Amino acid sequence: MNAVKKYLGIIWLLLGPAVIFFLVYGAIQNIDPTGTKDINNPIIWIIIIAIFTPIAIGIMIFGWYALKGDYKHLPESSAEVED
Amino acid sequence: MKPTSIRSVIAASSVGTMIEWYDFYIFGMLAKTISTQFFPEGNPTAALLSTLAIFAAGFIVRPFGALVFGRLGDLIGRKYTFLLTLILMGGSTFLIGLVPGYQSIGIAAPILVLLLRLLQGLALGGEYGGAATYVAEHAPVGKRGFYTSWIQTTATLGLFVALGMIMLVKLNMPDADFNAEWGGWRYPFWVSILLVGISIYIRLKMKESPLFAKLKDEGKTSVNPLKESFSHKGNFKMVLLALFGAVMGQGVIWYTGQFYAQNFLETKCNIEFEQSRTIMLWAIAFATPFFVLFGWLSDKIGRKWIMMVGMLLGVLTYRPIFNIFLSDTTVAASGGKISNPPPLSTKKTKLNEKGDSLFTTTEPGYFGWGENLNGHFEYSVLKNDTLHSKNTKAITYSEESYIDKKLGLKLYVKFIALVFLLILFVTMVYGPIAAFLVEMFPTKIRYTSMSLPYHIGNGVFGGLVPFIGLLLTTTFTKDPLVGLWYPIGVAALCFIIGTIYLTNKIDKDVTD
Numbered sequence: 327m328n329a330v331k332k333y334l335g336i337i338w339l340l341l342g343p344a345v346i347f348f349l350v351y352g353a354i355q356n357i358d359p360t361g362t363k364d365i366n367n368p369i370i371w372i373i374i375i376a377i378f379t380p381i382a383i384g385i386m387i388f389g390w391y392a393l394k395g396d397y398k399h400l401p402e403s404s405a406e407v408e409d
Numbered sequence: 410m411k412p413t414s415i416r417s418v419i420a421a422s423s424v425g426t427m428i429e430w431y432d433f434y435i436f437g438m439l440a441k442t443i444s445t446q447f448f449p450e451g452n453p454t455a456a457l458l459s460t461l462a463i464f465a466a467g468f469i470v471r472p473f474g475a476l477v478f479g480r481l482g483d484l485i486g487r488k489y490t491f492l493l494t495l496i497l498m499g500g501s502t503f504l505i506g507l508v509p510g511y512q513s514i515g516i517a518a519p520i521l522v523l524l525l526r527l528l529q530g531l532a533l534g535g536e537y538g539g540a541a542t543y544v545a546e547h548a549p550v551g552k553r554g555f556y557t558s559w560i561q562t563t564a565t566l567g568l569f570v571a572l573g574m575i576m577l578v579k580l581n582m583p584d585a586d587f588n589a590e591w592g593g594w595r596y597p598f599w600v601s602i603l604l605v606g607i608s609i610y611i612r613l614k615m616k617e618s619p620l621f622a623k624l625k626d627e628g629k630t631s632v633n634p635l636k637e638s639f640s641h642k643g644n645f646k647m648v649l650l651a652l653f654g655a656v657m658g659q660g661v662i663w664y665t666g667q668f669y670a671q672n673f674l675e676t677k678c679n680i681e682f683e684q685s686r687t688i689m690l691w692a693i694a695f696a697t698p699f700f701v702l703f704g705w706l707s708d709k710i711g712r713k714w715i716m717m718v719g720m721l722l723g724v725l726t727y728r729p730i731f732n733i734f735l736s737d738t739t740v741a742a743s744g745g746k747i748s749n750p751p752p753l754s755t756k757k758t759k760l761n762e763k764g765d766s767l768f769t770t771t772e773p774g775y776f777g778w779g780e781n782l783n784g785h786f787e788y789s790v791l792k793n794d795t796l797h798s799k800n801t802k803a804i805t806y807s808e809e810s811y812i813d814k815k816l817g818l819k820l821y822v823k824f825i826a827l828v829f830l831l832i833l834f835v836t837m838v839y840g841p842i843a844a845f846l847v848e849m850f851p852t853k854i855r856y857t858s859m860s861l862p863y864h865i866g867n868g869v870f871g872g873l874v875p876f877i878g879l880l881l882t883t884t885f886t887k888d889p890l891v892g893l894w895y896p897i898g899v900a901a902l903c904f905i906i907g908t909i910y911l912t913n914k915i916d917k918d919v920t921d
Binding site for chain 2: 327330331334338352356363364365367369370373374376377378381384385387388391392396397400401402403404406407
């Protein structure tokens with residue numbers, strides 16, 4: 327299981343940029359000043375991309391930690407968490 | 410701790426949190442009326458403010474509130490922090506109900522409403538972590554899941570009370586009175602101040618969490634909770650695991666089971682206003698006890714698998730369940746019995762100076778199928794045909810829309826059962842999650858560490874369900890259920906991460 331945890335880290339690492347790519351692509355495809363739907367509104371896309379960028383970076387860091395084997399053992403006391 | 414004391418702790422925390430959810434929901438549920446009063450169409454500034462009020466409050470301000478109040482809760486204590494969030498939420502809600510409309514004070518109206526809505530988001534971001542931590546830190550070993558599950562009922566009960574309150578007001582006055590500038594839509598906002606007042610009174614009488622009080626006495630509280638939560642690798646990796654392995658999936662299951670379902674019944678199935686809401690109310694009423702049941706069960710068998718099974722059930726059954734909603738409310742040319750009596754009403758409206766008119770016809774209808782036509786519903790057929798002036802024979806026929814569907818008893822009960830199932834999945838993922846989050850983090854930075862992933866999971870991943878749904882349905886127009894792929898995909902990803910990386914072990918000692 328530890329090997330699975332570790333190598334899946336590569337997928338999580340790649341997932342971050344993929345999410346950002348699809349959001350930016352979606353924004354370019356759908357922003358339309360003449361449109362009336364939410365998906366045509368640039369402000370909404372700016373908010374979503376701004377909030378999702380740190381989340382995408384977060385899943386990349388998660389993937390990096392997984393790849394380094396940091397999730398092989400989960401902390402069992404607060405002392406371990408605080409290191 | 411004495412049973413009466415723990416009951417007071419749970420009651421004080423739960424009532425306040427439920428009221429905060431109620432306050433947050435009524436704005437969303439009355440969005441259409443609020444939009445007419447404060448954000449009139451055709452004014453670009455008002456449109457921008459409206460967008461910010463709807464999207465920024467959920468996506469940006471809630472996680473920000475989690476950081477601000479989480480930090481405060483770890484510095485000065487749980488009790489005063491979640492008292493502050495309650496005052497902030499109740500005050501802003503009441504004031505929204507007092508802001509005059511755009512017609513009276515112009516652009517000041519949407520600006521004030523936006524500011525108050527952002528304060529609501531900020532307060533909500535700080536409330537949940539405080540209430541969950543406060544109850545968990547009072548709970549004895551082996552009952553943490555059970556006790557915190559009462560906090561978990563509050564979001565759904567807040568929805569229940571908000572739905573009920575709006576229905577109560579709306580059904581007791583004509584639509585024009587409800588939607589007027591100082592009309593009935595404001596009552597649910599005004600009621601909030603009474604509810605919040607009672608809750609503040611109860612919370613003021615409570616003592617600080619014993620674990621936090623002990624830390625404070627020993628001088629061991631955190632000096633910089635934000636730094637310790639997010640820059641210490643040991644803790645930060647657990648924040649990431651909580652978000653991607655549990656809360657992200659919980660957020661989409663929670664949102665789809667309640668809000669997406671209600672919206673789907675109303676806008677895709679076109680079930681009439683009252684029935685679409687009473688279906689939700691009955692399903693919530695039947696499902697709510699399961700939050701407590703699964704919280705209790707998580708103390709016996711662990712938190713992880715209950716949450717994972719809830720996510721997996723959502724992944725596997727969402728499309729079949731929503732497909733039943735759609736197919737059972739479709740007026741089909743074959744496979745059933747259609748009855749259309751003569752038109753109920755006709756209306757001719759002048760369209761332009763050329764003399765073209767819009768000819769609106771409403772006809773009552775009935776569609777039934779199955780044994781003794783048990784699966785039946787009534788509906789109205791709405792047609793908006795254009796009658797051209799130059800040649801009276803020239804008519805542009807519109808597509809018929811089947812609206813205001815009223816389900817027969819058998820179908821009504823079936824829909825309640827299906828929505829109940831959707832909310833049952835919510836209770837599985839949401840019931841044990843407070844105890845699960847509390848056990849992941851140390852006391853001195855618990856409020857901060859658990860609040861942020863919770864509000865990103867719920868506010869951002871959950872809150873995006875309608876937007877991504879719309880994006881998908883606009884892109885892939887042939888499949889009416891395509892919007893479900895977003896919650897299904899996020900829940901599936903979270904299920905994989907949670908299954909592989911999370912442990913099912915219960916942390917018996919949360920005093921450290």
